[in-house]
Amino acid sequence: MLGQPLSIPTAQPKKKRTPMMSFFSKVSWKLRLQKREPLKNAVFILAERAQDASVKKRHMAMRGLGTMACERPDKVRKYKKIVLDLLVHGLYDPVSSEVIHESVKTLTIILGKMQGKGLGSFFIDITLQARTLLDDENDSLRYSAFVLFGQLAAFAGRKWKSFFTSQVKQTQDSLLTHLQDRNPQVAKACKTTFRACSPYLRQRKEYGFQSEEDQRNPKLCRQLVSERGQERFSQDPCPRVLMQKVIRQTPREFSP
Secondary structure (H helix, E strand, C coil): CCHHHHHCCCCCCCCCCHHHHHHHHHHHHHHCCCCCCHHHHHHHHHHHHCCCHHHHHHHHHHHHHHHHHHHHHHHHHHHHHHHHHHHHHHHCCCCCCHHHHHHHHHHHHHHHHHCCCCCCHHHHHHHHHHHHHEEECHHHHHHHHHHHHHHHHHCCCCCCHHHHHHHHHHHHHHHHHHHHCHHHHHHHHHHHHHHHHHHHHHCCCCCCCHHHHHHHHHCHHHHHCHHHHHHHHHHCCHHHHHHHHHCCCCCCHCCC
């Protein structure tokens, strides 16, 4: 489902190698001064770095896309397919967890700016990988994955409801486990995501679960389908508001 590698114009002159901070500052400077160089050129520069053999350059590219999303979200929407393709490739980086983590954080920013619109089949790619990262050993990556997964719950809509419901049901053990995560910030993010995902764990009938396996899980049943739990959830804000709240409250050490 992942898109093919992006083709970079061959006519574009090669850039001299620069240190990480120098390159990042250069991209940020270009974004602030649009009259000096069009945003399209910055996107192609980042696209080239995102496919580089160097882990550092790929990491810079993901961070640069995050900066672009924060400073010029209106323009990023114009190139959203290119940007999303780059970030999804970063999300599946085969070598570096840092590249993956930066991709998760940037996707969180972009999904918030886009309100989940126009994701297309990228929704599937993002969901599948985000689900696997919920149990990652790295606290920061685990935290970011829970925030992202909670956002996906808010943006699934009718088109992806069936698919996302199946993913949530496969994730329910992780959700329960990390409610007591060793890191309090991860546990808090998990709680918010748990609440956002609760509608996908309910059966159409008022009580019970669809499968016998679910019915044999009394702990999960008590937490998700008890009358008290339903009343509490009915008083909570909508999933989209919940995820916006947890993003605003992100601690500095976990902030994008």
